[in-house]
Ligand SMILES: [Fe+2]
Ligand SMILES: [Fe+2]
């Protein structure tokens with residue numbers, strides 16, 4: 001679907017068995033694949049899709065949290081939230097730049113987002129009705145993102161791996177900040193505590209869904225693992241997240257909304273881990289397919305920003321052209 | 336002779352300018368015309384809110400009344416906010432927002448420059464940092480005003496409309512209250528009258544490249560320094576103060 005849009009980067013490599021074998025051998029040797037290296041077109045497409053989706057998630061992710069910037073309860077929290085939302089925009093920018101090295105422009109990716117063709121993380125299709133949602137997002141959503149992204153720092157594609165190193169540092173700062181916000185609420189008045197518990201109740205299951213379908217139902221997984229774009233399966237990452245997060249909730253006296261959650265000493269090869277209840281996959285697919293509570297609003301907000309800004313972008317281009325024309329004219333006049 | 340109250344009140348009015356303008360800029364976050372601006376808007380808002388925090392905190396120390404930066408930011412009535420009217424104007428389109436920021440930054444830059452030789456060491460310290468931050472706002476917004484003024488027919492028209500709408504509010508930046516005059520006399524804060532030529536120079540240089548004209552102002556709009564605000568201000572406060580009003584006396 002991107003082939004038309006590829007700007008001169010369409011590799012004319014012939015995907016002979018020898019070529020594919022050598023490519024896999026490079027990956028197995030843990031060599032980084034760089035943008036100008038020959039690569040199978042399916043590898044390129046997979047990465048464009050994945051990095052594009054990731055970039056879109058960062059951008060759409062600015063909206064639910066941005067919803068609270070003007071209402072943050074203290075100046076310290078307001079500044080922290082502004083900085084966080086700005087960081088997310090910055091992540092979007094590096095990721096678009098990483099995807100551009102594969103031959104697709106930011107503008108094309110934006111159009112695919114706005115037309116609904118490209119996806120972004122479903123988690124951002126849930127609303128942020130209360131201030132505690134800002135804590136829950138930082139703690140759980142950034143927390144789940146870190147689980148997914150730390151292994152991506154070793155992704156076989158160099159630009160993506162390098163972008164992730166920088167992004168992960170900031171995400172872990174966001175995660176700590178979110179947890180600290182939740183802790184403050186949990187230690188606060190009864191209504192603050194209730195607000196925190198309610199946010200946890202609403203965000204827990206969607207954050208488990210962030211790891212995607214069960215391995216048995218996941219279509220893209222095997223090839224991505226082979227190409228070392230992915231290093232762990234969806235279920236492995238989800239389990240790590242649960243095991244890391246449940247004790248954090250306990251420490252601040254909040255309860256996970258899962259009656260089936262319990263410690264299982266035999267899990268994880270005897271290291272122990274948590275058993276947890278089953279995810280509502282109907283809800284997962286409904287949100288993926290556009291039926292979540294905020295899907296329509298999120299896209300509408302991005303589309304409005306893009307449409308309302310068209311005259312600004314046109315003016316910037318027109319001005320740049322005028323400057324070039326003037327520079328050209330004055331050069332001619334000087335000759 | 337400037338009393339601590341004169342000094343504190345003058346700083347609070349300046350902090351109010353920064354907080355309210357920061358609030359307005361932050362409303363663009365995630366809704367800007369391009370991703371670069373989705374980053375610049377919160378970036379500038381952060382500078383302004385950071386400066387507001389410094390000024391409020393210092394005013395609290397001067398007052399010695401036990402109020403905190405958050406008490407000042409969130410728990411006053413509309414008449415107690417002393418920001419100039421320009422900063423509370425609704426964002427309008429991108430041309431309005433960028434021009435308003437330029438007007439303000441072109442005022443604050445010479446302000447912070449002059450404040451570096453204040454008789455008060457705390458103000459000198461804030462001024463050194465803030466001057467560098469605000470210089471970026473002038474550069475960034477000035478470039479946009481030029482791009483839009485000298486871009487397409489539509490952008491030039493929008494830029495002219497923004498000038499017409501906002502220029503009447505610029506006069507109030509230079510209003511000197513009696514408390515401020517006392518601070519000037521004590522060498523604590525800059526004499527705003529001396530900043531006017533630097534402000535005009537910045538604006539006219541940028542306007543020249545943007546093919547914009549500085550309008551004659553028949554009726555300057557002011558009142559904010561006296562706590563008389565526009566109709567939009569109450570709505571802004573209802574958002575800004577929402578949490579503190581809905582859940583009084585809690586720690587966040
Ligand atoms: Fe991010
Ligand atoms: Fe992310």
Ligand SMILES: [Fe+2]
Pocket residue numbers: 088142170171174
């Ligand atoms: Fe983050």
